[in-house]
Amino acid sequence: MIPVEGFEGQRVGVLGLGRSGLATARALAAGGAIPVVWDDSAEGRAKAEAEGFAPEDLRRDNVLTTLACVITSPGIPHLYPAPHPVLARAMQLGVPVDNDIGLFFRSLGQSSWGDYDVAPRVVAVTGSNGKSTTTALITHILQEAGRDAVMAGNIGRGVLDIDPPEDGGIVVLELSSYQTDLARALTPDVAVFTNLSPDHMDRHNGMGGYFAAKRRLFAEGGPDRAVIGVDEPEGVYLAGQLSHGPQDDRVIRISSGQKLDQFGWSVFARKGFLSEYRKGRQLASVDLRGVPGLPGAHNHQNAAAAWAACRALGLGPRDIELALHSFAGLPHRSQIVREINGVRYVNDSKATNVDSAVQALRAFPKIRWIAGGLGKDGGVQGALNDLGNVVKAYLIGHSAREFALQLGGLEQEICETMEQAVARAHAEAEPGEVVLLAPAAASFDQYTSFEKRGEHFTDLVRALPEA
The missing domain is CATH 3.40.1190.10 (Mur-like, catalytic domain)
Incomplete structure (x- = not known):
């Protein structure tokens, strides 16, 4: 742990009690500060209490005005599309707002x-x-x-x-x-x-x-x-x-x-x-x-x-x-999961936007492309000039039909689920082809994270028969 310096004896607010928030609270305490923690969810507050921190409601002015600073988790908006009410009020009161990266560099x-x-x-x-x-x-x-x-x-x-x-x-x-x-x-x-x-x-x-x-x-x-x-x-x-x-x-x-x-x-x-x-x-x-x-x-x-x-x-x-x-690569990023009868199965679940999916489409020949999820602005329009290596698309999730319309004449199949997409691609793939998961979309319609989506794909591929 890196103890946070510069706040000895001072009360410092911590907004958001996920991984980074709890680590911040610990580091503040180690440096002699008094962490004042809050999370909008009862579950988050319970986790903090289990570690010995007593949550205080940062939505109250009589709490905010006692703080030397408010440290916020990265997922909490501070400006756009609208600032979190605690951060908006802190800035109105002149209370500095920072994050764990700022604390890291100052300490x-x-x-x-x-x-x-x-x-x-x-x-x-x-x-x-x-x-x-x-x-x-x-x-x-x-x-x-x-x-x-x-x-x-x-x-x-x-x-x-x-x-x-x-x-x-x-x-x-x-x-x-x-x-x-x-x-x-x-x-x-x-x-x-x-x-x-x-x-x-x-x-x-x-x-x-x-x-x-x-x-x-x-x-x-x-x-x-x-x-x-x-x-x-x-x-x-x-x-x-x-x-x-x-x-x-x-x-x-x-x-x-x-x-x-x-x-x-x-x-x-x-x-x-x-x-x-x-x-x-x-x-x-x-x-x-x-x-x-x-x-x-x-x-x-x-x-x-x-x-x-x-x-x-x-x-x-x-x-x-x-x-x-000797670099093995990272999971969910052009990760070669398995090869079956000359067909490679590649997990690029981290391709959560169309630009990163396009990079994957350019990297492999003869692709059976599993795409879809919670599409972002523009859908897969940005990939239309990079479909030359795609043999067929297997579309899943919330944006499957939107993607199908955008892909036009490309051979495609709406599969809805990952199970169906993997099964269909496996049944149709020929030696020398690549079954590629590169969703060009967020995962939150069906999964809690791109990691969970990639793990599901990997588990399905590893369960496929050899013949």
């Missing part, structure tokens, strides 16, 4: 750091797609190279739940837009921006607000090195804003598809090969086509981002290349 530097030979460092990864894989890959590479590295944030453990890093330790954080939007302190040593595509539009009041939330990690944080994906206009803009010119190697531009050899420092992947350039000179080239845990161009972009971040931390090309080949 990370311990007095013992003065005795370390190498100060601990923080890598923070944000973006729309690929940030979980990139975060896990960076951590894997560092650990394979013998570095003391831990993964936290939006993946792995809560940021305040980890042990303080020791001499030379590295904390690798995945940060969502919900987390970067509100944190009052953001000071990573290396910050990574993977890409940008529409998501969480209601929470950020549109694309501009969404990008602004991501940009805060760089504008507020002032990282020593910024790794920026430049395959979208926003990334090109961000790289230009952060650099003093094309040869400024504090910014490492990355791409999947573009050749970037004219900058001070760049890493890019084209046609399955990763290249690193500095000052116009190629320093490394790696064949990614045989890396089983990173299939497809979207994963090659993740590899480029992880490569750049690890090079910024001082690792050599050979160490990074070796670690790429």
Whole structure:
């Protein structure tokens, strides 16, 4: 646990008592603060009481006005589409609002750091797609190279739940837009921006607000090195804003598809090969086509981002290349579950929006595509130009019929449930084809999370007969 500093003897509100909220309350108490906890649900309050915290109703002014700060969980809106009443009132009363990421950065530097030979460092990864894989890959590479590295944030453990890093330790954080939007302190040593595509539009009041939330990690944080994906206009803009010119190697531009050899420092992947350039000179080239845990161009972009971040931390090309080949990938992200009679079954349940689903559709040939769920704005319109590899679509969930209309003449079948979709795809698949779960939709119509959806698909596939 990282004890929260700066609130000794003060009352600090904690709104939302899920994983991050309870970890925040513990860390505040460990640092000498007095956590004042509240959750709108009786279940959440009961969990806090079981840990010895006494909930107080933060909806009351006579409670709010006694607080030095209110710490909110990332899932609770603070501005759009409408702020939670507690947060709205706190801001009206002038009570600061923060989150666990802000507390992490303000509390990370311990007095013992003065005795370390190498100060601990923080890598923070944000973006729309690929940030979980990139975060896990960076951590894997560092650990394979013998570095003391831990993964936290939006993946792995809560940021305040980890042990303080020791001499030379590295904390690798995945940060969502919900987390970067509100944190009052953001000071990573290396910050990574993977890409940008529409998501969480209601929470950020549109694309501009969404990008602004991501940009805060760089504008507020002032990282020593910024790794920026430049395959979208926003990334090109961000790289230009952060650099003093094309040869400024504090910014490492990355791409999947573009050749970037004219900058001070760049890493890019084209046609399955990763290249690193500095000052116009190629320093490394790696064949990614045989890396089983990173299939497809979207994963090659993740590899480029992880490569750049690890090079910024001082690792050599050979160490990074070796670690790429031993990376197993993450569950629910282009995860190869099984092969039966020449048919591969791939779980990409994390493809909760159309852009991430498109990346999966581009990664595999001859696809029997399981899609659907709780569709987002636009449905699957954004995939219509990337259906060349799709043999047939099997549509499930709330948006099955909407998706069917949008997919038009593509061979398709409305299956409603995952059980029926897996059974039908298995019955019709031929050797050399891929049965791909890439829903292009949220899971909440039928499942509590994309993980539960992916686990259900995996269980069904593992139960299929060989013949």
